Every structure is written in structure tokens, then in C-alpha cells.
Amino acid sequence: MKRLYALILASLALAAGIALIQTRSPTTFAVGQGRVLPAEWLQPNPNPATPKADIRPADQTFLTFPEWFLVFSPEEQALAFQNRTSTAFPFMAHVAQFWQSYRIVNDQIKDAFPVNASYHVMICVIGVSTTVEYALKATYEALVGRLTDTGAPITAEDRYNAEYMADYVAFIKDHPWYEFDYSTRFKSLWTSTPLVGGSFMRKMERRYFLTTELIAKLLYAKLIGFGTHQAYDRPLPTTAVVLVKDSLVHLPRYDRFAQAAGTLAARGEAFKEIAGNTSAILLSVLVPAYGPTAFEDSRTLFTQPLASDPTRKRVVLAAPVPFLDRLLVRLGQANLPVEHVFDY
Amino acid sequence: MAWNDKLPVSYLLFTPKGRINRFTYWSTSVFIWPSFYVLFNLLGWLSPSATWLIYPPLFWALYCTATKRLHDGNRSAHWLWMLFLPIAGPLVIIFLLGFMKGTFQGNRFGPNPDAAPDYFKNPDAEKIPNLKSEERIVNDVTQLNPVLVSKVAAPQTIEELRDIIRTTDKFICIGGGRFSMGGQTASPNALHIDMRKLDKVIAFSPGERTIKVQAGIRWCDIQKHVDAHDLSIKVMQTYANFTVGGSLSVNCHGRYIGLGPVILSVRSLDAILANGDLVHASPTENPDIFFACVGCYNAIAVIAQVELDLEANVAVRRSHVKMRRDTYKQYFFSKVRENKDVVFHNGDIYPPLYRNMRAVIWIRTVEKPTVKTRLMPLAAAYPLERYFIGAFSKSAFGKWRREYLIDPLVFAVKRIHYRNYEAGYDVLELEPESRKQCTYVLQEYFVAVEKFDAFSTLMAEIFQRHKVNVINVSIRHAKADSGSLLAWAKEEVFAFVVWYKQGTADADKGAVAVWTRELIDAALSQGGSYYLPYQPHATAEQFHRAYPRAKQLFALKKKLDPSFKFRNVLWDTYYKAD
Numbered sequence: 028m029k030r031l032y033a034l035i036l037a038s039l040a041l042a043a044g045i046a047l048i049q050t051r052s053p054t055t056f057a058v059g060q061g062r063v064l065p066a067e068w069l070q071p072n073p074n075p076a077t078p079k080a081d082i083r084p085a086d087q088t089f090l091t092f093p094e095w096f097l098v099f100s101p102e103e104q105a106l107a108f109q110n111r112t113s114t115a116f117p118f119m120a121h122v123a124q125f126w127q128s129y130r131i132v133n134d135q136i137k138d139a140f141p142v143n144a145s146y147h148v149m150i151c152v153i154g155v156s157t158t159v160e161y162a163l164k165a166t167y168e169a170l171v172g173r174l175t176d177t178g179a180p181i182t183a184e185d186r187y188n189a190e191y192m193a194d195y196v197a198f199i200k201d202h203p204w205y206e207f208d209y210s211t212r213f214k215s216l217w218t219s220t221p222l223v224g225g226s227f228m229r230k231m232e233r234r235y236f237l238t239t240e241l242i243a244k245l246l247y248a249k250l251i252g253f254g255t256h257q258a259y260d261r262p263l264p265t266t267a268v269v270l271v272k273d274s275l276v277h278l279p280r281y282d283r284f285a286q287a288a289g290t291l292a293a294r295g296e297a298f299k300e301i302a303g304n305t306s307a308i309l310l311s312v313l314v315p316a317y318g319p320t321a322f323e324d325s326r327t328l329f330t331q332p333l334a335s336d337p338t339r340k341r342v343v344l345a346a347p348v349p350f351l352d353r354l355l356v357r358l359g360q361a362n363l364p365v366e367h368v369f370d371y
Numbered sequence: 372m373a374w375n376d377k378l379p380v381s382y383l384l385f386t387p388k389g390r391i392n393r394f395t396y397w398s399t400s401v402f403i404w405p406s407f408y409v410l411f412n413l414l415g416w417l418s419p420s421a422t423w424l425i426y427p428p429l430f431w432a433l434y435c436t437a438t439k440r441l442h443d444g445n446r447s448a449h450w451l452w453m454l455f456l457p458i459a460g461p462l463v464i465i466f467l468l469g470f471m472k473g474t475f476q477g478n479r480f481g482p483n484p485d486a487a488p489d490y491f492k493n494p495d496a497e498k499i500p501n502l503k504s505e506e507r508i509v510n511d512v513t514q515l516n517p518v519l520v521s522k523v524a525a526p527q528t529i530e531e532l533r534d535i536i537r538t539t540d541k542f543i544c545i546g547g548g549r550f551s552m553g554g555q556t557a558s559p560n561a562l563h564i565d566m567r568k569l570d571k572v573i574a575f576s577p578g579e580r581t582i583k584v585q586a587g588i589r590w591c592d593i594q595k596h597v598d599a600h601d602l603s604i605k606v607m608q609t610y611a612n613f614t615v616g617g618s619l620s621v622n623c624h625g626r627y628i629g630l631g632p633v634i635l636s637v638r639s640l641d642a643i644l645a646n647g648d649l650v651h652a653s654p655t656e657n658p659d660i661f662f663a664c665v666g667c668y669n670a671i672a673v674i675a676q677v678e679l680d681l682e683a684n685v686a687v688r689r690s691h692v693k694m695r696r697d698t699y700k701q702y703f704f705s706k707v708r709e710n711k712d713v714v715f716h717n718g719d720i721y722p723p724l725y726r727n728m729r730a731v732i733w734i735r736t737v738e739k740p741t742v743k744t745r746l747m748p749l750a751a752a753y754p755l756e757r758y759f760i761g762a763f764s765k766s767a768f769g770k771w772r773r774e775y776l777i778d779p780l781v782f783a784v785k786r787i788h789y790r791n792y793e794a795g796y797d798v799l800e801l802e803p804e805s806r807k808q809c810t811y812v813l814q815e816y817f818v819a820v821e822k823f824d825a826f827s828t829l830m831a832e833i834f835q836r837h838k839v840n841v842i843n844v845s846i847r848h849a850k851a852d853s854g855s856l857l858a859w860a861k862e863e864v865f866a867f868v869v870w871y872k873q874g875t876a877d878a879d880k881g882a883v884a885v886w887t888r889e890l891i892d893a894a895l896s897q898g899g900s901y902y903l904p905y906q907p908h909a910t911a912e913q914f915h916r917a918y919p920r921a922k923q924l925f926a927l928k929k930k931l932d933p934s935f936k937f938r939n940v941l942w943d944t945y946y947k948a949d
Contacts, residue, residue: 028395031380035402042405045412169411174426239457 054120055127057329061134064326068307068347069139075303077275081267082303083371086140089132089309091369092343093150096125097157097204098282099311099341099366102196107335108189112180114172118161120334125154128343131329132309135345156247164240172236175229183220184233191237200282205248205255213241266370269300271349278370285310285368289359292352300348302371307345309369312358314342322357324350341366385431387438387448389481392473396440403432437464442480443473475748487749490591490612491799493549496523496563509557511549512798514806515875515906516940518557520544525565529585529641529649529675535564536673537647542938545669547587547614550798551621551904552812554940555668561938564673566616572596573676580681581638586616586674593679594791598745603684603790605636611747611795616674621904622666622859624849624866625794626715626733628707631849631860634665636680642672645932649675654853663927666855668903668941670924671931686740687714687733687793689786696720696728700823703848707732715793718846721774723767725831725844729778733793740788747795756800760811764842764872809874811842812883812906816890817864818899820848829893830867837886840872856924859900859917866902884908891917907944914945921945 071085100121107116129150180186191212198207216237224230265277266284270291278287288298301308309328314320316338320330325346332340346354351368358365383391383399391399407429414421438448444467453460477483496507497517505522521541526532536543539562546556547566557563569587576582577600584593591611593604607613608623619640622632630636639653642664650672652661663671694702699718707716707730715733759777762769803810818826823846834841847866852858859866873883887908891901900917901909915921925946928937935946 028398031383031398031402034380035398035405038402038405038409041409045409049412170429235455235457239461242458 053127054123054334055131055329055331057127057131058320058327062138063328064135064307064345066139068326068345069136070306071140072300072303072305075300076269076273077267077300077303081263081265081277084140084143085304085306085371086136086143087146087371088304088307088345088369089136090143090146090150091371092132092309092311093125093129093154095311095367095369096128097153098196098199100125100157101192101199103333103335105189105192105196108180108185108192110180111178112172112176112185113164113188114168114176115178116168117334118165118168122158122161124331124334125157128329128331129154132343135307135328167236171232175226175232177226177229182226182230182233183224184216184230184237187216187220188233188237203252203255205252207244207248209241209245209248213238213245216241266302267300268298268302271297271299273299280370282367284370285365288351288368288370289355289365292355293359297352298348301351304371305348307347308351308371309343309345310351310354311341311343311366311369313339313364313366316340318363319361322354324354324357383436383439385428385435387435389439390443390473390478390484391436391439392443392485393440393469393471395484396436396468399432399436403429403436437468440468442478443484444471445474445478445480475743485751487751487797487799490589490749490797491802492567492612496520496565507563509544509546509549509563511551511554511556513552513810513812515552515810515812515880516554516557518554518559518940520557520563521560523563523565525568527568529569529643532564532566532569532673532675533643533647533649535562536643536645536936539936543673543936544939545616545620545673545937547617548589548612550610550613550617553904553906555621555904556617556939558938558940558943566614566673569675570614574678577602577681581678582681583676583678584615585676586619587614589614590618591795594746594795597681598684598789598791601684602681604794605680605682606630606633607794609794609796610798612798615677615679619665619674619677620668621902622852622855622857624847624860626717626847628710628713628716628732628848629850631863632666632852632855632858634853634855634858635850637665638678638680640664640674640678641676643675644672645934645936658854659927662854663856663924666852666857666859667924668857668939669937670942670946671928671937673937682790684745684790685714685735686738686787686789688736688738689731689733689782691729691731691782693727693729696726696827697824699728699730699846700820702730703820708848710734714790716848720827720831720844720846722770722841722844723835725827725834727774728846729782731782736787738787740792741785742788742792745789745791747792747797749797750799753800753802757802757804760801760803760842764811764840806875808876809872809879812871812873814869814871814887814890814905815902816867816869816894816899817849817859817902818867818894818897820863820865822897822899823865826894826897826899827867829896830869830890833886833889833893837882837889839886841869842872843870844868845870856920856927857903857918858920859902861900864899880906888913903941907941911945 075082104113104116180189195207264280266280268276268278270276278284316332320342321327322344325344327342327344330340330342355365407425410425411422414424437451441448441450446467450467451464453464473483475483482488493512496509499506499508507520507523508517509520510517524535526535542558542561543564544556544558544561545564545566549556566587569585570592571585571588572582573585574583575596580602582593582597589611590604590607590613594611597603606625606627608618608625618633619637622634624632639651639656640661642650642652642660644650650657650660652664654661660672664674707713712735713732714735716731718728718730721727763773801811845868847868849860849864849866851862852860873879888910891909891913894901895913895916928946
């Protein structure tokens with residue numbers, strides 16, 4: 028056993044060395060150390076004009092980033108799976124991006140706001156479960172998926188996977204992920220996907236992989252759904268916005284907020300409060316790989332090259348609510364799509 | 372050393388034969404996966420297709436280690452087909468490989484890799500390379516006392532043994548398990564009789580609660596024999612490796628309350644005198660022979676057969692209490708001595724300050740045992756014990772950790788098991804990894820119960836002054852001996868079992884002799900004595916002061932063994948000098 032222990036030590040040391048070398052090529056680029064936003068951008072709104080029921084904590088714009096990253100990640104996957112199978116997808120790069128960006132957004136708020144412990148717990152739960160899921164997938168794909176991989180998605184099962192991922196992304200933009208209908212997906216995998224066809228080994232292997240994924244997620248979604256109903260209230264479906272002209276409007280929350288706010292800004296409306304807040308609001312913009320990363324009236328926190336699409340990168344920035352209209356207009360003029368406005 | 376320690380790692384990783392336990396499986400996994408990660412990345416930097424090279428060895432190693440682990444639970448490798456069942460299959464396999472205990476007994480794939488097939492045994496006398504004569508080197512468990520003997524005989528019947536004793540014109544020395552620590556089983560150029568083949572049970576009466584055995588049998592063998600009848604040995608030592616003949620010759624004791632030296636549980640014995648006569652002796656029949664046999668180190672005869680008392684094999688529950696050393700005597704007399712439910716008791720004095728003690732008692736109970744087996748399961752190795760003993764003996768900080776961290780944790784665990792279990796420890800758990808530089812050795816001192824404080828204070832002072840690396844001082848209680856000529860319990864006594872670490876160089880042995888003689892003087896000053904199965908450092912004067920009836924024994928030896936046939940290092944030291 029002594030020789031085995033020596034070998035274990037040697038292999039662990041080498042593995043640590045390799046891991047160290049790999050951290051030399053980061054997946055998220057912070058713009059500065061620690062907090063980069065001016066303190067006055069993080070002041071709470073003393074006298075909100077927004078009705079009390081529509082007010083949400085100001086730090087939530089930052090805290091919702093990790094959650095939304097778990098929408099961006101499947102979105103990237105859905106896009107990538109159109110042209111190649113999931114086997115070569117850089118799952119571990121996404122894990123790294125999740126944790127690194129979480130640290131950066133948290134650096135902005137940790138001294139300015141009281142700690143929202145239950146939100147951090149939630150982020151850690153989804154972070155850890157995604158890390159486990161992606162690590163298992165990456166290992167499985169490297170060990171087994173690679174043996175049957177066809178490169179392009181030529182089997183019905185690989186195409187099914189791409190479809191399922193696209194539907195999933197469309198769903199979670201407006202719903203909690205755990206309400207996704209996994210059981211119907213599982214049934215249709217086995218009933219409406221043809222069993223015969225070329226690349227038989229790949230077909231069988233993918234069936235095994237998808238069956239495992241769908242059943243595991245079905246069970247986990249039930250568990251989380253149950254836990255979430257116990258621990259958190261159902262979220263509001265709208266975001267209240269007070270415009271400079273002192274009118275209160277209710278915009279759709281989450282994914283469609285960016286578009287609605289963009290339309291208002293394009294019409295020349297300016298924002299006074301969003302969900303009762305006047306402090307900095309976070310948004311992400313998709314920019315060509317060598318495109319601009321800094322914009323007037325805002326501060327950029329970090330950039331992330333899209334792990335699955337080297338021609339583009341995500342720029343995550345923050346601007347005070349009163350500057351948002353100008354920023355949106357400017358981005359629209361530059362033809363840079365706003366990926367998301369984190370509406371608290 | 373366990374068999375699997377000797378095999379190369381490649382055998383472990385690349386052959387699907389045999390069994391491995393959970394720990395080994397996890398260890399190999401901790402080797403395989405990082406290795407895969409390293410090679411995958413290194414080869415990937417060369418060229419992504421080069422990584423294909425590592426898949427065959429990876430899958431083969433995963434298959435082999437998984438197969439070995441399945442074997443451990445008496446399952447064949449066909450269970451791996453389960454992996455094709457989504458979700459449940461991999462979960463079951465992960466459970467079976469990583470968490471399911473192996474079968475306790477041997478199975479169709481081999482013996483339990485964690486279990487030893489038998490108690491630790493001292494090896495047969497060592498052959499000398501290239502020597503044509505029958506000379507052998509006999510050593511004891513400490514390996515500190517090699518003695519060259521002219522020949523080794525291992526009789527299988529009592530008749531054969533009698534013939535050897537009657538016909539031999541050489542000197543004779545007797546050995547059983549050879550767990551004494553000072554050459555009590557050997558004498559230079561003598562014929563060494565290895566008693567371990569005389570291991571039969573002659574008669575067993577569960578109703579009468581007696582058993583008659585040949586003297587070469589080990590206590591663990593008797594335990595196996597009587598356990599099915601819910602019986603237990605009345606008096607024996609904690610470790611069950613010893614032979615009955617050896618234990619009787621040193622008049623051993625255990626941790627029993629209300630008992631004492633083993634002589635109190637011996638109904639009768641058959642001894643072979645130097646002329647080959649077989650004599651039946653008991654406290655009432657031939658008492659002079661009986662009391663010159665038990666505890667008398669083969670001075671006048673060889674113990675060949677013994678009839679022993681048995682007791683009910685009750686379940687016992689452990690409890691403990693920590694106290695100052697100076698309050699122990701009071702505690703013992705008020706809580707332990709008269710408590711009929713206490714079966715075992717010992718007190719451990721904590722070095723290096725010798726100020727605190729932990730009293731451990733095992734009380735008769737009707738509760739369900741906390742262990743699965745009735746008898747002590749034997750492990751192939753005791754890595755944890757070895758680590759702790761090493762840590763305790765390394766420094767004062769190690770001793771502090773034991774007193775304040777390890778022992779409180781160890782004793783917090785509820786322990787209930789049978790009397791046979793608690794008297795069934797294997798000496799292997801005390802064995803050091805190597806004796807090249809140092810080894811663990813025992814000594815023992817006895818004083819009358821009322822002298823506990825006086826002697827323990829003297830002892831502590833001697834240990835501290837000589838910087839003796841004491842690992843533990845265990846206190847036992849014994850009632851007075853029934854009459855052995857070399858009785859160490861001349862009255863009701865406390866025994867101080869000292870377990871210490873010493874260097875194996877000659878200078879270290881000399882240093883031990885110095886403080887040992889000081890400690891013997893301390894015991895003698897309190898009217899006590901010291902124990903003889905250990906290194907014979909005592910002067911002849913000390914020996915006779917501790918054992919005043921030795922003169923009587925020597926007189927009997929002159930009569931019954933006029934040619935000084937029965938020898939060992941003890942008699943070579945004290946009888947010859949007489």
C-alpha cells in the first residue's frame with residue numbers, strides 16, 4: 028500500500044499542477060479589483076414613489092446575475108447544439124464563469140448593503156447543483172460520449188437534445204426551471220424519436236444519456252419545487268417603473284423587461300425609479316469578440332467570452348436608474364443587443 | 372504484514388482477481404482519476420487524438436478495481452451490467468463499490484482482506500543459513516532476546532513429550548507462545564521444546580463449568596471452544612495469543628475484579644518432572660508440586676495438562692471516569708472493589724505528569740452488544756492503533772493529545788460486548804512497524820493496595836528523573852495468591868503494568884536496566900514485588916527480597932531436578948548464581 032500512497036501523492040500533485048496551469052486561462056475578466064462602482068451609485072432610495080408592494084431590494088439586481096447565468100448557459104447550449112453535439116461543449120468553463128461572476132457582483136454590494144443571507148443560500152444551492160451536474164456531464168462526455176460522438180448532430184437523439192434545450196430556455200425565461208415538463212419530454216424521447224437510423228451506437232448511448240438526464244432532473248425538480256414553495260413566496264410577474272414624467276407603469280418582469288424598457292427609452296422616456304430603486308441597475312450586453320467593453324454613463328464590471336461561441340463576448344455593466352434610458356438608446360444605436368436588464 | 376501489502380500496485384490495478392476493501396477501493400480511485408486527468412491534459416496538449424491512448428488502461432483499471440470490490444461482497448463482475456440501467460444502475464453500483472461492507476468471512480473470491488485468519492503467532496525458531504547442525508535461534512515477541520539452542524522439538528502427544536524429557540541428556544527449555552519478554556523460553560545450547568502442537572481439548576463439562584486442556588493450547592482456542600456454550604474463561608490475561616502453559620508458568624492475571632492470579636482458577640494440572648514422571652497436582656493433591664509449577668517458570672517440571680474453571684460469558688458495558696491519581700484508591704474501594712457487577716476494571720495513569728487517571732470499568736449488563744461478533748474479530752493490520760501508539764510515544768504533546776483529545780473521544784463511544792470478546796485481544800495491535808531503532812516493552816510491579824499512593828508517587832519520580840518514555844501505566848487489582856512459591860500477590864495488591872518505549876541499541880538496554888532496578892527497589896521499599904516475565908534486570912538480592920519463598924523452590928528443584936535440566940534465562944541468572 029505504501030507504493031500506492033506514493034503514487035496517489037504524485038498523481039494528486041501533478042493534477043494540482045495541471046489545474047494551476049489551467050487557471051492561467053481565465054473565463055471571466057474582471058475590470059477591477061473589488062468594488063468598481065462609485066459609492067453614490069449604491070445609495071438606497073430614501074423616499075420611493077413606487078407603491079410598497081412593488082418595491083424590491085436594490086442589491087437584488089446584482090444577486091440575480093448568477094441565477095440568470097443559468098439561463099444564459101442553456102441558451103448558449105441550445106445555440107451550440109444546432110451545429111454540434113453536446114459532447115464537445117465546454118461545461119466546466121461555464122461552471123468557472125458562474126462562480127467567478129458571482130464573486131464579482133457580490134464584491135459590488137457586500138459593503139453597501141446588509142447581507143441577504145437567504146438569497147446567497149439560494150445561489151449556492153443552484154451553483155452547487157449546477158456544478159455537480161456539469162461536472163458529471165463533462166466527465167461522462169469525456170469518458171463515454173466521446174467514444175460514440177459524431178461531431179455534427181446527425182442522430183435523431185442529438186437533434187432531440189438540441190430541441191429540448193431550446194424549449195427549455197424559452198420556458199425558463201418566464202418560469203422557474205423546476206416547473207419544466209420533464210416527464211412529457213421523457214415520454215416523447217422514447218415514443219416519437221425513431222429508434223432506427225444510422226450511428227446506432229450513438230443513438231443508444233444518447234438515449235441512455237438523455238434518459239438519465241431527464242429522469243434525474245424530473246426528480247430533482249420535484250424536490251426543489253417542493254422546497255421552494257416552502258421557503259420562498261411566489262414572485263410578482265411585473266416590475267413597477269416610475270417615469271420622470273411621474274407616471275407609474277408596470278412592465279413585464281424578467282426577460283421581456285429589457286425590450287419594454289428599451290421601447291420606452293426609444294420613445295424618449297426617462298426612468299426615475301425601477302422597483303422603487305434609483306441606485307445602479309445591472310445589465311448584460313452581447314458584443315463582438317473585439318467590440319467595445321466600456322460605455323458612457325455606466326461602469327463595466329466584467330466581460331466573459333462566450334465559451335461556446337468565440338466570436339462574441341458578454342459585457343456586464345451597471346448604470347444608475349436615471350442614466351438607463353440614455354444607455355439603452357446608445358446601445359441600440361450601436362446595434363449591440365442587450366442580453367438582459369436585471370430588474371431586481 | 373498483510374498479503375496484499377506485498378503485491379505490486381499493478382496487480383491491484385490491472386488484475387480482476389481477489390478482493391479489496393472500501394478503503395483500498397477509494398484509494399485506488401483517488402489514484403486513477405487524477406492520473407486520468409493529468410494524462411488527458413498532457414496528451415491533449417500534444418494532440419487531442421493522442422488522448423485515446425489512455426482509454427484502454429483507464430477502462431481496464433476501472434473494471435479490475437470494481438470487480439475486486441464486488442468480489443469483496445461475494446458478487447461477480449456481472450453486476451457491472453447494472454450500469455446499463457439508467458439512474459438506478461449507477462447508483463446501486465456506486466453504493467456497492469464505495470460504501471457496502473465486504474463479507475466478514477472468506478467467500479468464493481478469497482479471504483476477507485481486512486481480517487487475519489488467526490491470532491498473531493511468533494514464528495518458529497529461526498534457522499541459521501548454511502548450518503548443518505540442528506541449532507536454531509529462539510527469540511521472543513520483542514525480538515530483543517535471541518538465544519541459540521541446540522535443537523527444537525515439537526511433540527504432538529504427552530507421551531512423546533515425556534519421552535523427550537526422560538531420554539534427553541541435554542538441558543531443556545520450554546516455549547509456548549513466547550510472549551514473555553526476557554528469554555524465559557530459552558537457554559543457550561539447550562533443547563527447546565515448542566509446546567504449541569499440544570493443543571487439544573481433553574475434556575469439557577459445560578455443566579460443571581470446567582475444561583481440561585493440553586498446555587500448548589492458546590486461550591483463544593479455548594474461547595472458541597466454550598463460547599458456543601455461553602461460557603468464558605475465569606481468569607486469563609487481556610491478550611488471547613498466549614498458550615495456557617505459558618500463562619500458568621508466569622501465573623498471569625487479567626483485569627478481573629474479585630479474582631487475581633490465574634492460579635485461583637486452576638483446578639488441577641499434570642506436570643512432567645525431569646525424570647519423565649507425570650504427576651497429577653492440585654491445591655489439595657501433591658500441593659508442593661502444584662505450588663512449585665504455577666507461577667514458577669518451569670523450575671521443577673513442565674506443565675502438560677491443565678483443568679480450568681469456567682464462568683458465564685456475560686455481556687459487559689464499558690463506563691469510565693477521569694480523576695486525580697490521589698483520589699483513585701478511595702474511588703476503587705468505594706465503587707469497584709465490592710461491586711459484584713463489575714467484571715473488568717483497570718485504571719490508566721497518564722504520563723508524563725502521572726497526576727491524572729482514567730478508571731475504566733466493564734459492568735455486567737443485559738443490554739444488546741454494540742458489536743456484531745461474539746468473539747474479537749481479527750484484523751490483518753491495526754493502522755489506527757499503530758498510529759496512536761506512535762503518536763503517544765513521540766512527544767509530551769502526543770501524550771497530552773491522548774489525555775485530552777483522543778481518550779475522551781474513544782471513551783465517548785458506547786461499548787457493550789461479551790466477556791470473551793473483552794478477553795480476546797490480539798497482540799498484533801501492539802506490534803510496532805519496525806524494531807530497528809526502538810520497541811515497546813512491558814514491566815510490572817505489585818504493591819499492597821494500601822500502598823498505592825506511596826508507590827505511584829515514587830514511580831512517577833523515577834520515570835520523570837530518568838526521562839522514561841512511558842506510554843501508559845495500567846492499574847489492575849488482584850486478590851492474594853493461593854500459595855505459589857513465586858507468588859507476586861502475597862496479599863491483596865494493585866499491579867502497575869508499565870508500557871514504555873525503549874531503544875534497541877545496547878546503551879538503551881543498559882539505561883533501562885538502571886531505572887528498572889531503581890523501580891524494583893521502590894516496590895520492595897513498600898513491601899511489594901516486580902514481575903518476572905520481563906527483562907531480568909533485577910539483582911539476585913532484589914529477586915530474593917521480592918520472592919522470599921524462591922529458596923524453597925530452589926531446594927525443591929535441587930531434589931527433583933538435580934542435574935539442572937530445566938533451564939531458561941531466568942534460572943540461568945538466579946538459580947545458577949544461588
